[in-house]
Amino acid sequence: MFQNNLEYAKTQDANDPLASYRKKFHIPKDKTGADLIYLCGNSLGLQPKITSEYIQEVLKDWADLGVEGHTQAKHPWLPYHEFLAENMAKIVGAKPFEVVVMNTLTINLHLMMVSFFKPTTIKFKIVVESDAFPSDKYAVESQLKFHGIDPKEGLILWKPRQGEDLCRFEDLEEIMKNQGDEIALLMIGSTNYYTGQSFPLKKITEIGHKYGCIVGFDLAHGAGNIQPNLHDSGADFAVWCTYKYLNSGPGSLGGCFVHERHAENKELNRFAGWWGHNKKTRFNMRKDFDALPGAEGWQLSNPPILSMAAIRASLDTFAEAGFDNLRKKSEKLTGYLEFLLDEMKNDSINVITPRNPEERGCQLSIQVKNADKTLHTKLSEAGVISDWREPDVIRIAPTPLYNSFIDVYMFSEKLKRILK
Known part of the structure; x- marks a missing residue:
């Protein structure tokens, strides 16, 4: 060939x-x-060549309109993140309602674990692949410590076998069979940063849910590279960055997925901020927090539009191709x-x-x-x-x-x- x-x-x-x-x-x-x-x-x-054009548009609207750019810019800043949702959803295989561009990856991972990692005295352990990206491991360990759990007891590593480089699904099955009743969360990198191995997200989600666990994925090396089909996988949540395969520039904003079955659950613990509040009353400053449905409800602050402009440039290129x-x-x-x-x-x-x-x-x-x-x-x-x-x-x-x-x-x- x-x-x-x-x-x-x-x-x-x-x-x-x-x-x-x-x-x-x-x-x-x-x-x-x-x-x-x-x-x-x-x-x-x-860098896509159109990136400068998209950023210059924002700079010009800022220069010409000042604060009025929030509503009168060519692409108004107030709903700017909404312009990204449809194309981002196609890239990760989700519904637009289930995705939002916000913060950066590890911040989003912490926000998701605040909501979805709910340890009990019996069910408190977290599974990660043994060679997960260091930031994921640090985040998971710190969440365990935050709940008073010793990472040596609460962290389970899904390891390759002796003399091998790749993780085998059957070994994860064995972990779940032996410790599933004690595991609260499976937090796996969809595509391993070191080996390049992409994991079977749907199978991982199914086995996690079989044992009553929450399942989340880090798509840092997956988004824009593989098609994770997040909605169909059934994963509870996922997080990713946009500066690798999604070409949004160094340190740019990340993305977040929350499955639609959690969309209306306002009882979930969350660290709240005003941008996740009901849009109809967001600017009525004296209302109690009223979470938006869907992934938008996890937003904290109004977004950096210049970074979002770079993301929009790349997503438009992906959509065209x-x-x-x-x-x-x-x-x-x-x-x-x-x-x-x-x-x-x-x-x-x-x-x-x-x-x-x-x-x-x-x-x-x-x-x-x-x-x-x-x-x-x-x-x-x-x-x-x-x-x-x-x-x-x-x-x-x-x-x-x-x-x-x-x-x-x-x-x-x-x-x-x-x-x-």
Whole structure:
């Protein structure tokens, strides 16, 4: 199917219906003005060229209208987050009612656990994958401590087996079988940041609910990469950032999903703020808190519009390209990268990401023998932007919106030369 030559890569790009989207992004360049090979969208997505236009619109309305921009701007600021809901919902497989853009990821994770982690003397434990992103682990441990629970007793790690890199679902089943009556929450990263393994969200949710547990997911490396189908998965909640695959800029706002079955439950504990209050009486300052239904009810403060403008620019680009189309290209592009790595037949590297496209997104994690970070350093010097994750992995992510088959081929050629 695939071929290991430049002409093949050029032909694939020429026949790619999404190839034109590369021109819609700013591609970092080297000192000579040539494009660098940017394969780091799993850490920070590139800037869409329309982003400055969207932000300039807000700046102009602010300059021309001042406070009246809240209601009279081209895209009024008061309901600005609503302009993002439909396109964001398509990306994560949810109803617009179930998603909201607000805060940043770990803040949203804490807000969700305030509402959904309700430990009792019997049912108080939390399950996370053993190599979860550190921020998730810190957040979960601090929530346990907040409730007076020793993390050594309250935290359960879903681990790969000895000598393996990936988590097996049957091992999670065993955990639930043995400790399900004591587990209150399953809090899993949908796509593991280190291995690139994507977990079966619906199966995880079903087994969690079977034992009466709340189930939440961190989509930091999933949103804009895989289709999590959050609504159909039945997950209780999910959180994600937007600056990786969703190209919204460094430190930009995050997203939050709350399943519609919780939409009207005003009895849930929550840390409240005025932007989650009933819109009809929000500006009547002397009303008691009246939570909005749906995910909007978890908002705290009025949102930073400049950040939301950047998110809107990216979401409009996704909507134009079509997420199903992007996913189809992603599978082919990542498959090509996998093929080229296999062709090297070099025992200095090993791909630890699952081979099955349904169990991964666009990231392939290359494990380096003897944790030799100099390989990554040499790649950087050769014009490749990727990232190193301790102890021994180079993460390569050919994202379908702006990466090409030529990018993937040229990366493989540079890696081959360095390995020799």
